[in-house]
Amino acid sequence: MTPRHALALAARALWHSRGRTLLTALALALPLALPWAVHRLSDGYVQGLAARAEATPLVLGAPGSQVDLTLAALWLRPAPLAPLPASVADAVRAEGLGGAVPLHLRYSARGRPLVGTRVDYFARRGLQPAQGTHPLQLGDAVLGAEAAAALGLGVGDRIITDAAHPFDLARSQPVRLRVVGVLAPTGGPDDGVIFTDVLTTWVVDGLIHGHRDPTRGDAGEVVLGPGDAVALDLDPARLGQFHPHGDLADAPLTAVLVFPTDAKAKALLAGRLGRLDGVRVVRPDQVVAQLAGLVLKLRRLLDAHQALVAASTALFVALVIGLGLRARAAELRALVDVGASRAAVVVLQAAEWGLIGALALALAAAGAALGVWLLPDPARWT
Amino acid sequence: MAASTDPRALLEPIARVEGLRLTHGPGGWALECPDFAVAAGERVALAGPSGAGKTTLLRALAGLHPIAGGQAWAAGAPLKARGEAGRRRHRLRQVGVVFQRFGLLPHLDALENVLLPLRLGAGPLDGAARSRGRTLLAAVGLEAVAHRKPSALSVGEQQRVALCRALIHRPRLVLADEPTASLDPATAHRALDVLFAEVGAGGLLCVTHDPAQHARFDRVVTLRGAGALGVSR
Amino acid sequence: MKRAGMWVGVWALVAVAGCARRGPAPTAPQGPLQVITLVEPMRWLVERLGGDGVVVTRLAPAGEAGLHWRPAAADVQRLQAADLIVLNGAGVEQGLALVSLPDAQVVRTAAGFREQWIPRPVAAHRHGDGPAHSHGAWEGYTWLDPLLFKRQAEAVRDALVARRPALKAAVEARLAELATRLDGLHRALDAQAPALRRRPLLASDRIYGYVAQRYGLSVRAVPLDLEAPPDEATRAALVAAVAGTQARVMLVPRLPAPAVQAALRGLGLEPTVVAPGLAEGASPGAALEGWLKVPPAPE
Known part of the structure; x- marks a missing residue:
């Protein structure tokens, strides 16, 4: 047969x-x-x-759980982490051994994590806008592909940040953001979040605010009345009224991603940054291996x-x-x-x-x- | 496979038994089978009371029952000298058997059951073979049910399918165990017509209890049990 | 005036060298570096050090110094696309403070001497019932101090070489030349300083802080509108300042209107132009030529 x-x-x-x-x-x-x-x-x-960890050689954060820090910094999950001063990012750049990208992960908008960072983040992660641009100025938001689809939002739409947690002591308040871009999908965690410049998240923090410019003219006390307060709608026409409330070097970050120029720079940076007060250096590849x-x-x-x-x-x-x-x-x-x-x-x-x-x-x-x-x-x- | 037209083959019997002794397991009954032969072109009826050993003799000639003593030839080949594999190959190619219980495969339709020997290696399974299968089924009145499975056929229809399967590869010897037992007289008559026509120059040994049919055979061999054998016209 | 002549000579050399000594630039494998600046001194510095290896664009529109100018969205896109953004980083370019800049491309040339930045007194204010406070601000014009300007030049050198290693030799050579001249200028200013220290100075603007800090000069700022004669309040402030300092010279960034000049002279103040170096095409060092016109103090 x-x-x-x-x-x-x-x-x-x-x-x-x-x-x-x-x-x-x-x-x-x-x-x-x-x-x-x-x-x-x-x-x-x-x-x-492993791929994400490999693409993120070092992460800086405040002392605490290195797993929480790694997951927050690499997968953009809001986490109850102690803040890190923004000057740490400047300190990394000052070493001249690599780039530093700040991350601020305290807030959300319509349930999606609001990631405060700088445009450098998009370059480091290869995130290109499918529509519109990257964030350009205060109040600009760029949506990950999946977040845009799920929320039904596109360029030109507005989105309001979620009310802060009731026991948030930072006196944060909702801010209306303009959607200026939607990123092309990557299949990674960047697709599900909303990006904005870290400066915008500091507006939510109350560290940048708007009123008549008191820095011009004679020194002396200016009392701001109700008419001086600017609604937290970051209208481009009124952005000139916004200014930092104090030195932004002390503004809070959740983490700083560090991209050393080479392996030697990585070793040097890990050693030097580890000596900074209140800074923890985490190697994501080691955490991920665990x-x-x-x-x-x-x-x-x-x-x-x-x-x-x-x-x-x-x-x-x-x-x-x-x-x-x-x-x-x-x-x-x-x-x-x-x-x-x-x-x-x-x-x-x-x-x-x-x-x-x-x-x-x-x-x-x-x-x-x-x-x-x-x-x-x-x-x-x- | 097809009945030979070689004159020498015509002189040789198609089936023959000499001093054949069949047993049913150790301590079981023994059948001393008297000698007889089926000549080329001869249609022989095998009669006898139930339990006389007709089916066992048929299975022995088909190579399905071991030979305890003596010798048997089927389709020109001695069976005892061949091993089981040789007997199987010989049966598949040279012998057609109509089993008492039909032995149809439940998952094949009537035509596929008829063609089964060809699938197993009895001959080529091509368009001509399929056409012949359908012709055989039509000859026994089953043209309309060629694509029904056995479970959808009556017992009589199943028996005719089994008859066609025994003939599909044009065997030299056909061994039929009560091939018309489940058929009405008219259908049985038609089935025997087909059987006789298809056997042609080959040989037919057919178990039958119907005395009315005996007259249609060239010879009736009666097995009386315990070795008694009678031959009548 | 002999010293004044020497200063002019030094800066003439700097300016000429800036044009003539560029020489053949090393081949840039990726084409010229696209550099954006906002204030003229930085544009001058990058062009001076980068030569043919850079294409420098001052983003602020013509006639706009870039101190407070705020870029529109399209300007920010240009900034984000630049190979390098060279900023002073202290006091000026305030319009970039809240813009999404690509930090990896940004060089703040004054960042390396933050401890020497001079805080600027600013107005305090309150929000509702909150405590009175003011927002930190710094004086700009660091480039008017030759030694600080040299450090800014070194920062530009580092940034250019990091991005175009092939430019290293040419940039280093140009920097060495510039540094020599800045050192010479510093020595000249340092020699002039004892005489200037003996003469308290008034200024109509807060642009001379870094020079005053470097050479121990006493420069008191009295805000003055250079186009309209001083009102009563300003006149009173000037009278009080002259009485308090015995100043005879009023430093101004540009020549005031004749009525203002007359008013100042009426108070015993000679208006003396010391430019802030913001004019397009002007070298920062040349701005300091204004100091040469400051009448020497009596021995």
Whole structure:
């Protein structure tokens, strides 16, 4: 019997009992799909973590949890981290060994994290506007692709920052932002947030405010009446009235991303910046290696569990094969009586199980792909 | 596969048994089968009471039952000298068997069941073979049900499908175990017509209990059990 | 006046060298560096050091000094696209304070001597019932101090070389030349300083703080409108300042209207122009020539 005839006969037998075939394939596919999906998701997670960490050599923050700091600084998640003075970014630049990008992650707008940074961030992350521009002046906001789609906002729209947390002591108040750009999608955490210049987040902080310019003219006290207060609508026509309230070198940042020029500069910067008071230097690759190690440990645990499930599935399949052979004994005897060799009978059975296996694999792949598609991007879990 | 037209082959019997002894397992019954032969072009009916060993003798000639003693030839080949694989190949290509319980595969339709020996290697499965399968089914009145599965066929229809399957590869010897037992007389008559026509220059050994049919055969061999054998016209 | 002649000679050399000594610029692999500045002294400095290796654009419109000028959105886009943005960083360019600049491209040339910045007294104000406060501000015009200006030149050198290593030799040579002249100017000013220290000076503007700080001069600012005769309050302030300092010279950034000149002379003050170096095409050092016109103090 040729393989073509064997496959044809096997396919007819499987189609004849298609319900049983599908059930058997599903029973095989499910224990395959779960670890498959878990591996794909965890691989994506670990690779995503590693790629982001690799693209961010050093992170500076206030002393505290380095995991919280790394997750906040790399995945732009608002976190209750102690602030860092903005002068730290200047100190990094003054070393002349690399770039520094500030991050301010205290606020949100319509539930999306509001990321205060500088235009350097977009260059470092390769974020190009799909529409409009990067932030140009106070009050400009640029939306990540997914945030823009989810909020239904585009260039020219307005968005108001969310009211601060009730026990926020910083006296922050909502500010109306202008959407001046929407970024092209990247598939990373930058897609889900709203970017603005760090100066704008300092407006929310109350560190930059607007009133008549008291710095011109004679020294002396100017009392600002109600008419001097400017609504927190950062209208470009009135931006000239805004000015820093004190030295912005002391303004708060959540973190500073540091991009050394080379490996030697990285080592030098890590050493020098580590000596700054109230500054913690974190190497994201090391933090991510810890996180990835944890993920892989959990995965090994799950793999062990899946191995047991696979063993029980194998026993179940053996039982099904045995019962199937018994139930179809007359049919198989008829084949032999007509002239089929025992080898041909074995080939026929193998062809049937091969087809069931292929169907199970296809179902498992589809299930795993569906799982990966339905479950959120692992990079966003952090 | 097809009945030979070689004159020498015509002189050789298509089937023959000599001192054949069949047993049913250790301690089981034993059948001492008297010698007889089926000549080329001969249609032989095999009769006898139930339990006389007709089916066992047929299965032995098909190479499906072991020969304990003596010798048997089927389609010109000695069976005892061949191993199981040789007997199977010989059966597949040279012998057509109509089993008492039909032995149809439930997942194949009538035509596919008829073509099964070809799928297993009895001959090429091409357009001509499919056409022949449909012709055979039409000859036994099953043209309309060629694509029905056995579960959708009556017992009589299943029996005729089994008959066609035994003939599809033009075997030299046809061994039929009560091939018309489930058919009404008219249908049985038509089925035997087809059987006789298809056997042609080959040989037919057909178990039948219907005395009315005996007259249509060249010879009736009666197996009386325990080795008794009677031959009548 | 002999010293005055020497100063003119020094600055003439600086200015001429700036035009004539550019020489062939090293090949820039990526084309000339696109540099944006806001105030004239920085434009002059970048062009002077970068030669053919740079294309410098002063973004503020003609006639606008760039002290308070605030760029529109389109200007900010130009800033974001520049290879390098060279700012003084102290006191001036206040219109950039709240603009989204690409920090990696920004060089604040005065950042290296922040400890020498001079705070500017500013008005205090209150918000509602809040405490009275004022916002920090700094004096600009650091380029009027030759030594500070040299450090600013070094900062520009570092920025250019970091972005175009191929320019290193040419930029270093030009810097060395400029530094020599700035050092010479400093020595000349330092020699002149004892005489100037003996003569208290009034000034109509706050632009001379860094020179005064460097050479220990006494310069008191009395804000003065150079176009209209002083009103009673200003006249009273001037009278009080003259009485308090015995000053005989009033430093002004440009020649006042004749009526103002007459009013000053009426008070015993000789208006003496010491330019702030903001005029387009003027070298900052040449601005200091104004000091040469300050009458020497009696021995």
